[in-house]
Amino acid sequence: MRKFLSFLFMINLIIITEVNANRVIEHIDSFSNLNNELSLNDTLVKKESSVNDYINFYQKYISNIRGHECPMYPSCSNYGIKMFSEYKFVSAFINTSERLLRCGHDYKNYSLAVRSDKFKYLDIIEMDSIDSKLLYKPNNYYFAYADSYDQDSNFQVIIELINNQFYQLAFLEILKYEKTENSFNIGLFANKLICLFAMGEYEKVLFEYDYKCPDNYKFNDELVYQISMAHYKLGNFDLAINNFLNITSLDTNFIITPRQKLLNGLLYANLYKWEDAKDIYKNLSTDFPQNKLFNVNYETINNFKILKEKNPTLSGIISIIPGAGYFYTGHKQTAVSAFVINSLLAYATYTNIKSKNYGMAILTGIFNLSFYIGNIQGSIKSAKRFNLQKKKSLINKLEFNSNF
Numbered sequence: 219m220r221k222f223l224s225f226l227f228m229i230n231l232i233i234i235t236e237v238n239a240n241r242v243i244e245h246i247d248s249f250s251n252l253n254n255e256l257s258l259n260d261t262l263v264k265k266e267s268s269v270n271d272y273i274n275f276y277q278k279y280i281s282n283i284r285g286h287e288c289p290m291y292p293s294c295s296n297y298g299i300k301m302f303s304e305y306k307f308v309s310a311f312i313n314t315s316e317r318l319l320r321c322g323h324d325y326k327n328y329s330l331a332v333r334s335d336k337f338k339y340l341d342i343i344e345m346d347s348i349d350s351k352l353l354y355k356p357n358n359y360y361f362a363y364a365d366s367y368d369q370d371s372n373f374q375v376i377i378e379l380i381n382n383q384f385y386q387l388a389f390l391e392i393l394k395y396e397k398t399e400n401s402f403n404i405g406l407f408a409n410k411l412i413c414l415f416a417m418g419e420y421e422k423v424l425f426e427y428d429y430k431c432p433d434n435y436k437f438n439d440e441l442v443y444q445i446s447m448a449h450y451k452l453g454n455f456d457l458a459i460n461n462f463l464n465i466t467s468l469d470t471n472f473i474i475t476p477r478q479k480l481l482n483g484l485l486y487a488n489l490y491k492w493e494d495a496k497d498i499y500k501n502l503s504t505d506f507p508q509n510k511l512f513n514v515n516y517e518t519i520n521n522f523k524i525l526k527e528k529n530p531t532l533s534g535i536i537s538i539i540p541g542a543g544y545f546y547t548g549h550k551q552t553a554v555s556a557f558v559i560n561s562l563l564a565y566a567t568y569t570n571i572k573s574k575n576y577g578m579a580i581l582t583g584i585f586n587l588s589f590y591i592g593n594i595q596g597s598i599k600s601a602k603r604f605n606l607q608k609k610k611s612l613i614n615k616l617e618f619n620s621n622f
Contacts, residue, residue, distance in 0.1 A: 291331040291338035294321050300343060315585075316592030317341070319559065323551035327600070327607050344599070358622075359383060360416040363408040363440050376409060380416075389413035402432055404441075411444040415451075423448040437469045443478050450481065450622075455488045476506060480620045483515065487613050492519055495616075511619045518619070522612045530601040534594055543597025547604045556593045563589060 288294050297317050301310035320341070328339035362380035372395055379388035392410045399406065407426075414423045427436070427445050435441065442465055449458035462482065466472050479498055486495040496519045502512035528547045537543030541557035544550070563586035570579035 289322050289325075289339055290317075290320075290328075290341050291333065292342065294318060297341075297343070304343075312588050312592045312595065313343075315588045316596040319555050319589065319592060319596060320549070320552045323555060324549045327549060327603055329607075329610070358416075360385070360412055362388075363405060363412060373406070376406075380409060380412060383416075385413045385416040389417070402435065404435055404438060407431060407435075408438070408440045408444065411441065411448075415444060415448060418451075420448040420451045437465055437472055439473055439475055439478065442472075443475065443481065446478065446481050446485070447622075450485060450488075453488075455485045459485050459489075476502060476509075476512075477620075480512075480515075481622070484613070484616055484620060484622065487519070487616055490609065492522070495519055515616055515619050518612065518615050522608070527605045527608075528601040530598045533601040534598040537594045537597035540590060540593045543594070544600055547597065547600040549600045549604075552596075552600070556589070556596075560586065560589055560593060 290297070292300070294314075294317055298310070298314040301314050304310075305313070325339055328341055331338045331340040360380065360383075362377040364377055372391070376388050376391045376395065379385075379391065389410065392406060392413065395406060396403075396410075407430075411423050411426060414420075414426065423444060427441060431441065442462065446458045446462055449455070449461065459482065462478075466474070479502055483495045483498040483502075486492075486498065496516060499512055499516035499519065502509070503516050506512055533543040533546050535543075536546060537556075539557075540560035541553035541555075544553035544556055563582055566582040567579050567586050570576070570582060
């Protein structure tokens with residue numbers, strides 16, 4: 219509530235001094251680099267507006283005395299700066315008001331963002347793309363490919379390095395080893411892809427496979443798996459499936475390993491083709507009854523289909539009663555905030571009119587209208603956020619069960 223009142227004071231000053239809304243429509247140089255939120259203002263165009271001045275004043279002199287940081291990323295003040303810099307005044311005012319309603323509430327509906335020494339809850343402006351480096355992901359460990367025992371001590375060193383997570387050193391050893399090889403070494407090449415993958419160089423994995431792997435080796439099950447994984451990490455789910463289907467059609471003797479099937483199930487899940495994913499996990503649980511994880515994935519998708527998605531239109535309609543839409547979509551704390559703040563502002567407007575204090579009535583009425591419209595818009599977005607977060611949660615469970 220202290221944060222809300224402080225920021226409301228800043229918005230109050232903005233409305234009074236910003237007579238011409240065009241003064242606050244400025245272009246942002248860049249907001250894509252989110253590595254350091256404290257330097258966000260340095261990425262904005264230096265041309266100043268009263269909005270930036272007031273919000274900067276809030277950040278420097280008021281925010282620090284509140285006792286805690288904003289739990290959202292970007293913070294509400296930085297969110298406001300970007301809104302007022304890129305959008306028209308009315309739209310920015312409504313969206314910033316709606317963000318204040320949600321700040322610090324219902325954390326389960328947001329993804330975790332990794333900051334320097336803490337976690338925050340990711341909530342960027344709708345039209346912005348998410349930097350994958352911001353999202354929290356658990357550590358993954360990758361192990362060397364060793365189809366057959368190789369007596370070469372150098373090759374064994376490479377395997378040891380990979381298995382002990384020294385991927386960069388292993389990659390350098392592979393580059394040196396390749397210069398001494400007169401022919402293509404499938405084991406060496408597979409481990410090269412594993413190193414690149416472990417270092418997050420997914421595009422380079424695809425490049426190596428496309429341009430440096432002989433055609434007669436491209437149907438190797440290990441290489442096909444590595445390529446499918448690289449496409450998965452890049453979000454090329456359709457491309458990964460089409461590439462796999464193309465390989466299996468060209469090579470009828472291609473052996474589909476259980477882990478490749480697991481990955482295919484994940485690919486279909488990310489495309490929200492739940493029935494295709496369910497069929498894969500069902501077949502796996504039938505073929506390998508001793509592996510309980512396959513059946514767990516099958517049951518996980520079955521249980522998910524029982525959960526009904528929230529209807530954004532219905533959420534918007536019922537939010538005519540402030541907070542009702544948020545409550546419907548599981549944002550219960552935000553629902554309380556929306557109801558209380560809209561009620562207080564409506565009461566303040568009513569009492570000001572009753573006491574013939576028309577200046578304050580207009581001001582509180584503007585705030586009330588902004589938070590009320592923000593409540594409706596936010597309720598619609600909350601339904602979409604709820605549905606997306608449920609799908610992400612399911613996919614995360616499938617990934618965890620599949621050791622991805």
